[in-house]
Amino acid sequence: MRFIDEFRDSELAKVVVCELERLAQGRHFRIMEICGGHTHTIYRYGLHDVLPTNIELVHGPGCPVCVLPMGKVDDAIAIAKQDGVILATFGDMVRVPGSQGSLMDAQADGADIRMVYSPLDALKIAQQNPDRKVVFFAIGFETTAPGTAVTLLQAKKLGIKNFFVFCNHVLVVPAIKALLDSPETQLDGFIGPGHVTTVIGSKAWEFIPRDYGKGIVISGFEPLDMLQAIYLLVRQIVEGKPRVDVQYTRAVRPDGNLKAKAVMEQVFDFRETFEWRGLGWIERSALKLRPEFSEFDAEMHFDLPQRQIPDPKVCQCGAVLRGTILPWECKVFGTACTPEHPIGACMVSSEGACAAVYQYGRFSRKVRELLQR
Amino acid sequence: MCLAVPALVVELVDEANQIAKVDIGGVRRNVSVALLEDVRVGDWVLVHVGFAIQKIDEEEAKQTLTLLRQMGQLDEEETSAPAGSGDGSKFAPI
Ligand code: SF4
Numbered sequence: 001m002r003f004i005d006e007f008r009d010s011e012l013a014k015v016v017v018c019e020l021e022r023l024a025q026g027r028h029f030r031i032m033e034i035c036g037g038h039t040h041t042i043y044r045y046g047l048h049d050v051l052p053t054n055i056e057l058v059h060g061p062g063c064p065v066c067v068l069p070m071g072k073v074d075d076a077i078a079i080a081k082q083d084g085v086i087l088a089t090f091g092d093m094v095r096v097p098g099s100q101g102s103l104m105d106a107q108a109d110g111a112d113i114r115m116v117y118s119p120l121d122a123l124k125i126a127q128q129n130p131d132r133k134v135v136f137f138a139i140g141f142e143t144t145a146p147g148t149a150v151t152l153l154q155a156k157k158l159g160i161k162n163f164f165v166f167c168n169h170v171l172v173v174p175a176i177k178a179l180l181d182s183p184e185t186q187l188d189g190f191i192g193p194g195h196v197t198t199v200i201g202s203k204a205w206e207f208i209p210r211d212y213g214k215g216i217v218i219s220g221f222e223p224l225d226m227l228q229a230i231y232l233l234v235r236q237i238v239e240g241k242p243r244v245d246v247q248y249t250r251a252v253r254p255d256g257n258l259k260a261k262a263v264m265e266q267v268f269d270f271r272e273t274f275e276w277r278g279l280g281w282i283e284r285s286a287l288k289l290r291p292e293f294s295e296f297d298a299e300m301h302f303d304l305p306q307r308q309i310p311d312p313k314v315c316q317c318g319a320v321l322r323g324t325i326l327p328w329e330c331k332v333f334g335t336a337c338t339p340e341h342p343i344g345a346c347m348v349s350s351e352g353a354c355a356a357v358y359q360y361g362r363f364s365r366k367v368r369e370l371l372q373r
Numbered sequence: 374m375c376l377a378v379p380a381l382v383v384e385l386v387d388e389a390n391q392i393a394k395v396d397i398g399g400v401r402r403n404v405s406v407a408l409l410e411d412v413r414v415g416d417w418v419l420v421h422v423g424f425a426i427q428k429i430d431e432e433e434a435k436q437t438l439t440l441l442r443q444m445g446q447l448d449e450e451e452t453s454a455p456a457g458s459g460d461g462s463k464f465a466p467i
Contacts, residue, residue, distance in 0.1 A: 015441075119422065
């Protein structure tokens with residue numbers, strides 16, 4: 001078993017779709033997939049084309065690059081432009097527009113910006129360049145934050161003095177709570193983020209059926225995983241028994257990864273509040289370094305503009321991230337805003353909904369129909 | 374960003390620093406296993422930004438596939454079986 005091909009069997013997928021069609025008959029279902037990775041599976045494998053039309057998939061805010069407001073990109077650029085600094089970050093982040101261009105533009109202007117695969121690579125750059133200040137621009141949800149935490153523990157253990165973290169880790173659960181509290185949100189249930197949940201555990205989602213009376217199924221990322229998860233969620237809705245079901249049982253446990261949670265707890269503390277693109281300020285929805293790690297905290301060490309910058313007027317990323325419009329309903333989708341010339345972050349990130357639709361979904365039957373409406 | 378890929382642990386390279394060599398679809402690379410307890414050669418793990426974040430349970434994966442396959446089989450049986458068995462409850466929640 002390689003845990004990939006087995007979950008891409010198209011014959012089996014047909015069977016699941018047939019079952020789903022039967023089960024879903026007679027009403028409309030509005031389902032949000034929280035994670036951007038799922039959005040990509042949906043378009044990449046054409047799931048939106050094979051699903052019954054009465055199952056409507058709404059894309060959620062689960063793309064850490066997309067939810068970061070423009071001001072944060074400006075802050076990162078301000079750090080990168082200081083003398084002697086190397087700014088390291090994930091590839092997805094460098095093309096996201098700030099108010100005066102992206103990190104890539106800053107690089108063209110002479111800033112030293114390096115793309116890394118892992119926070120540990122950023123630490124290595126610091127070790128190799130003792131006369132430079134190396135700042136890791138950390139983004140990501142609970143899947144990614146434990147890695148940053150381990151890297152900081154390592155930096156402390158090794159006594160490295162020229163390594164800093166600009167911490168922008170955010171948390172999924174408070175964001176979904178905020179979404180559920182908004183009167184705009186009209187959803188029947190959720191497909192839950194598989195990889196975040198490998199860390200936080202499926203119990204973390206119990207508030208959704210308990211407090212909001214809606215169901216959630218934690219799903220894996222292969223096409224069959226998602227079809228099965230949608231099936232299980234539709235069944236919950238039809239039966240009128242919302243609960244937390246786990247489809248991705250091969251990796252998700254009720255308590256998640258205890259060691260990863262402990263490491264996060266050791267290194268990070270909650271921010272009182274944090275601004276999300278599209279969702280606004282959400283209490284205790286992001287992480288900062290604990291005082292014991294302040295020597296590594298880029299916010300303590302560098303002057304940041306910390307300005308709040310509204311998105312450009314034509315940009316509807318906020319509405320896309322809240323699931324109130326679909327990507328192609330944005331006025332500039334595919335015209336002024338393309339992956340080559342993105343206006344919003346959702347068109348840049350490999351998990352952004354606009355990028356997914358642009359890359360795989362543009363010519364599909366259903367998208368075309370909807371565009372012509 | 375939250376992409377994590379299945380990888381097979383092929384060697385424990387540096388136990389003190391908790392580094393293991395994994396095989397990701399034929400490509401080998403070192404990853405940190407500091408976030409997991411008791412990783413052994415032959416374990417399957419999910420790798421994200423250079424860290425193994427969770428072990429993959431093969432038995433569970435097999436069960437998931439069995440449930441998927443049963444959907445079709447039950448469907449066939451159902452068409453020949455007497456009415457009253459189509460309430461869906463035989464698909465045990467996973
Ligand atoms: S098309 Fe561009 S501007 Fe419009 S929502 Fe998508 S990323 Fe934002």
